[in-house]
Structure formats: structure tokens, C-alpha cells
Amino acid sequence: MDVLINLINQTQGRDRIFRATQYACALSVYSLRNNCEQRDLVDILKSLEANMNAGRKLLRLGNAINSIEAAKRAVRLSDRVLCLCLTAANIYRALYFLCDNTLWAGNVGLIRGIDKERWSFNASLYYLLSLITSLTRDVYVIWQLMAQRARDKCFRQKMETHLNESPEVADVIIPQLDAFLFLLLHSLKSQPSVILDTIKNICDLSLPLDKLGIYKTNAGVIAFCGLVSSLIGIVTLIQPKLKIKP
Known part of the structure; x- marks a missing residue:
């Protein structure tokens, strides 16, 4: 409770x-x-x-300000890739909230004469761009996790044991692909937050893709x-x- x-x-x-x-x-x-x-x-x-x-x-009123503040914090990150991805994602998110809030004001009559279709299109576009940059961050983090795992001697031994104990896999999957999948799954298992964030962003993609007519x-x-x-x-x-x- x-x-x-x-x-x-x-x-x-x-x-x-x-x-x-x-x-x-x-x-x-x-x-x-x-x-x-x-x-x-x-x-x-x-x-x-x-x-x-x-x-x-x-x-959601005022969320644009929160996103701008998040972008300011992201600029200070030492990792340049994370800095770029998170700053862009938060700026796009701020623009999305600005468009969304303007649409709300138009719908309730606080603002008159706005082009609702154009504002709706822009909101969906900025939302899509924020998700793409967020997914780019997810892919980068996953790649880093995999690189760290690959450098670990204990993990490399574990992976070699897995490949040697499953020779029948070679008849179905290329050994290099099996090794890649093994590395990917174990890297994600160590950081469930990355899995959840990736799934969340992928799921959210369906809405702007549909609204923009990219993938109905x-x-x-x-x-x-x-x-x-x-x-x-x-x-x-x-x-x-x-x-x-x-």
C-alpha cells in the first residue's frame, strides 16, 4: 500500500x-x-x-521545462556519445511537450486559430526523434556492456565452454553468431534496466510511426x-x- x-x-x-x-x-x-x-x-x-x-x-503542462533541465545536465556528461544522445533526446522531448501543450491550449479554446494538424504532425515528429535518440543511447550502452564482458577472461572461458558443449548448434547457427548472442544475452542479464528501457522505447515507437504514416x-x-x-x-x-x- x-x-x-x-x-x-x-x-x-x-x-x-x-x-x-x-x-x-x-x-x-x-x-x-x-x-x-x-x-x-x-x-x-x-x-x-x-x-x-x-x-x-x-x-504534462510544464514538462518541457523539466526536459530542458535534463538536457542541461546531460551536456555535462563526460561520455561524448551519451552526452549527444541524451541532450538531443531531451531537447526533442521538450519540443514535443511544447507542441502537445499548444495543441491542448487550442483544443480548450485558450489559443485560437492554430493549425492543429501541423502542430500534431510536429509533436509526433519530435516524439519520434526523441525515441530514436533514446534507442541510440540504449544500443550504445548495450555495446559497452558487451565490450566489457568480452574483455573479461572468466567470461571468455565460460563462453568457450558453452560453444564446446553445444557443437550441434553449429549445424543450425553460425558459431560466431552463437557467440554473439551468448555475449548479448549475458550482458543484458547483468543490466535489466537497459532491457526495460529498450523495450519501452521500442513499444513507444508504434504511436508516432502510425501518426506520421511511416508504418501504419x-x-x-x-x-x-x-x-x-x-x-x-x-x-x-x-x-x-x-x-x-x-
């Missing part, structure tokens, strides 16, 4: 709970779309989904990916050690 209370007391926690609820409703609506007997339930779920989305819009998919896939991403976000808030750093 204390964990739940602490989560709800955080703005990010409330946003992720709202987001998970929103996508859970969307996934339920998609699964019940052909069930004529559940039309009342579908209407309730659609209404709840819309309310969760509206609530999240309010919670159905509402069910988008809802499922959004739900998985939201649950991972909740887990990393409850267990900070599972959140990738920096």
Missing part, C-alpha cells in the same frame, strides 16, 4: 497510471469492437479512455504497446534501480 501511495504522490506516477489506464481501455475497446452485446461497456471504456487522456494533458498499424497494436510501455514506466518508478542511468 505504501508503494502505491508513494507512486500516486508523484506527478510522473499519476501520469503513468493514467497512461496505463488509457491504453488498457483502448485495448479492451479494440478486443470488444465486434461484440454487439458489450456496446454499453465499450462506451464506458471509451469515455474513461478520453478522460484519462485529458487528465494526462494537464499533468491497428489500434490494438498501439494500445498493447502503449500498455506495456506504461507498465514498464510504473515499474521503474516503484523500483528506481531498474531505471537506466544516466
Whole structure:
């Protein structure tokens, strides 16, 4: 119960709970779309989904400033690749929140005469760019982990033992590929935060790709990916050690 209370007391926690609820409703609506007997339930779920989305819009007001501050911190990183990736990701995220907040202000009538389609397109584009740079960071971190493992003598012996004990693998998989996969899996096992962050970013890609028309998919896939991403976000808030750093 204390964990739940602490989560709800955080703005990010409330946003992720709202987001998970929103996508859970969307996934339920998609699964019940052909069930004529559940039309009342579908209407309730659609209404709840819309309310969760509206609530999240309010919670995201001011997030652009947080992203700019995160970009300032990323500039100070000694690792140039991480510095570039994280700075760019946070700048793109700040631009995304700026577009999203402007759209919200236009929808509620605070700003009149804005080109909503253009602002929506820009928001999706900046969101996509932030995810691409975040995934680039994930790939770089994974590569570093693999390089560290490969230099470890004990691990190299373990990998050679694995290859020698599984000669039948050579008939199906190229030995070098088997060694690469063995190294990759053991590197990721040592840092579950990297796995979670990578899965989260990959899942989030479905929304901007669909909105921009780059890779169209159905509402069910988008809802499922959004739900998985939201649950991972909740887990990393409850267990900070599972959140990738920096």
C-alpha cells in the first residue's frame, strides 16, 4: 500500500497510471469492437479512455521545462556519445511537450486559430526523434556492456565452454553468431534496466510511426504497446534501480 501511495504522490506516477489506464481501455475497446452485446461497456471504456487522456494533458503542462533541465545536465556528461544522445533526446522531448501543450491550449479554446494538424504532425515528429535518440543511447550502452564482458577472461572461458558443449548448434547457427548472442544475452542479464528501457522505447515507437504514416498499424497494436510501455514506466518508478542511468 505504501508503494502505491508513494507512486500516486508523484506527478510522473499519476501520469503513468493514467497512461496505463488509457491504453488498457483502448485495448479492451479494440478486443470488444465486434461484440454487439458489450456496446454499453465499450462506451464506458471509451469515455474513461478520453478522460484519462485529458487528465494526462494537464499533468504534462510544464514538462518541457523539466526536459530542458535534463538536457542541461546531460551536456555535462563526460561520455561524448551519451552526452549527444541524451541532450538531443531531451531537447526533442521538450519540443514535443511544447507542441502537445499548444495543441491542448487550442483544443480548450485558450489559443485560437492554430493549425492543429501541423502542430500534431510536429509533436509526433519530435516524439519520434526523441525515441530514436533514446534507442541510440540504449544500443550504445548495450555495446559497452558487451565490450566489457568480452574483455573479461572468466567470461571468455565460460563462453568457450558453452560453444564446446553445444557443437550441434553449429549445424543450425553460425558459431560466431552463437557467440554473439551468448555475449548479448549475458550482458543484458547483468543490466535489466537497459532491457526495460529498450523495450519501452521500442513499444513507444508504434504511436508516432502510425501518426506520421511511416508504418501504419491497428489500434490494438498501439494500445498493447502503449500498455506495456506504461507498465514498464510504473515499474521503474516503484523500483528506481531498474531505471537506466544516466
